[in-house]
Amino acid sequence: MSIINVMWSGGSPYASVHKVHQQILSQAAPGACIKTWLLQDKATACLRDVGEVRAWQLSSKVLKGRGIRALSGFWLRRGFHKALLADDARVVLIDGVGVARVLLPVLRTLPHVRAVVMFHGATRLNDKEINLLRDFPPEQLTLCAVSQTLAASIEADTRLPVVTLRCALDPQAFQSQLLSREQAREQLGIALDQAQVFGAVGRLVAGKGFDCLIRAFARTLQQAPDRLLVIVGEGPARAELEARIQSLGLQGKVLLPGHLIGVASLYRAFDWVLIPSQEEGLGLIVQEAVIAHVPVLVSDLPVFEEQLGESGRYVPVDDEAAWVQAIEATAVVSARDVAARQYAAIAPEQAWQHFSHACSVVLSGR
Template sequence: MSASPSALLLCERLDIAGGVERFACELANHLASQGWAVALGSLDTPREAVRYPLDPAVRVLCGPQRPAAAAARSRLGRLWAMARHQWRLGRVLAAQIRSTQADVVLLNGLTTAASVLPRLRRDQAARVVCCDHNHFFARSRFWQWLRARQYPRVAALVSLTQADAPRFARLHPVTRVIANASALQAAQAGVVEAPVVLAVGRHVAQKGFDRLLQAWAQVLPGRPQAELRLIGDGPLLAEHQALARQLGVADSVRFLPPTAAMAHAYRDSAVFVLPSRYEGMPLVLLEAQAMGLPAVAFDCPTGPADVIAPETGVLVPDGDIDGLARALGELLDDPARRQRLGAAAIERSQRLFSPQRHATAWTTLLQAVARRTPVPEVLA
């Protein structure tokens, strides 16, 4: 191995504004800035379609472009389409591993890892690190079975949360916890007088925007100036817009597209809300707290309990829509409390979730695997 190690970071796709995609691009940029030879690979995302900024030194790999297939109508057709997709995903990404001969490979996401690992020889799998970027039980039993068979073959596993670490450790002794971090950071908490609540994410079932809209219908009475801003795109956008109309709250809800100016979105909001059904370690929640926003979230598996402390926000029992509405309303009605929670959120973020700590931990882990040395118990 050369003095400057090489790394290949693999994702299923890189053309959507998601947390995994942003993480991969930011880590690739950091490694490149440290002199690593870095490649970023996906199934079929060319460089010009990558959603997040990339250092020119980062190589981008992808398989051949194919026209989108028509959606299958039958359940059997959907299963067959999924199987074909996963077969192609595994074939393309495994070929990238063989062609780059990188010193260390990071597989991002369970479906990506489970599709690729069966195609790798033992010596190839021995330089792989896997990170699911979701809670341990997010996928079906089929994927969990594949994970149990394949993850013991790799060099190391990364859990985003303390809650999931023991579960991953049962699959592999070299399991380390590396929490996500926020690249955004406010120096001090401001007080936004306008009663604006912000939520960010793709319009998919996981993100729970349907639950948030139901809660919002309870928040709005008595607070006619309150506004809910939902930033994101996705397949359920039209359905959520229709739900807002059905609930009679459409005039108070703004559906906004993804934006690169997230710092402004946080600064213009009074409260952040995360209504997800499940997460890994939600980057948007980390960002909101780092920017001094008090946060309200369902205590879903996993992530919110790792990020929100009693002095920085409110954790609501998962699925308690009345409780979510109550927590949002109480914060909107109490600017002084919002100021206290926001200031504590900044301090906690700087202490536990700084970009420097995050980058150091990942670099230490990947360098140990690349150099075939023991992975330290403490990474940063």
């Protein structure tokens, strides 16, 4: 019996999605055979510890059935059907509605296989997608979301029950990989005695709010010119952010080291982690930073409030002036005390136990 983990693609843009699926699959029953299907390309950088990987290398046009390639849909579904039988699939963990559009029509012909569709972020479902989900046999389909906020949104759209699998991290395992402050700063090329170092982690895309953050950070240097901001990640907005850094004269003050595979080990290099996202499905960076005992400043998104509660230090989305004030306020509060309150709010040990149990139930169908 196999669990088939079906992902749209691989590579650094999908690292957070793969991380969530890894956490879910880690709770599969002992002896379960886990195989990953990567539909779009052969990049496997994010696929550690998820079993054998099969790269289908399909184009977006084929997967979306556009143009003359729509004629290949029958043969594609037939290929998936044959592969699911060959792999003795019993559970298929599906990455979002895009993959669901491709796989659910196939799974309807295999009533002995359960589908678990995992939603990772804000999703605008159209009528065709809603009908696809609503018409699927309910005993064969489980919808899940990475946060209660997202689950409520999808339930409102589909009028179907959605299980909250708020991704959690095993705090002991996560903390064991953390580098010391000295080691992390050395790896990032930051002086150990560098005054306030702020970190941010995420893809370099508009929705992460990094342009607003850079503009706000520049203004705070008037009061504290020795501050440093490090934004770890890669993406299509790099050129725009580099131009912003150049225009504001922030060379050496704002660093863009790119995508770092070991970024999860580097949090102790930072005094604070800043998360200026415009929207998020969960924002796993919050948990990673807090478990590393590094306090966070976050946008005032419901999904962050769901995790941090009253311990959160929230900033209005895309509000440059508010981010200036929030960053400057970090100089007059105890980062250690804020980190302790946020750790207590997230309660990583209890969160991991709850997540582990919920994943086991979803994967087993109990």
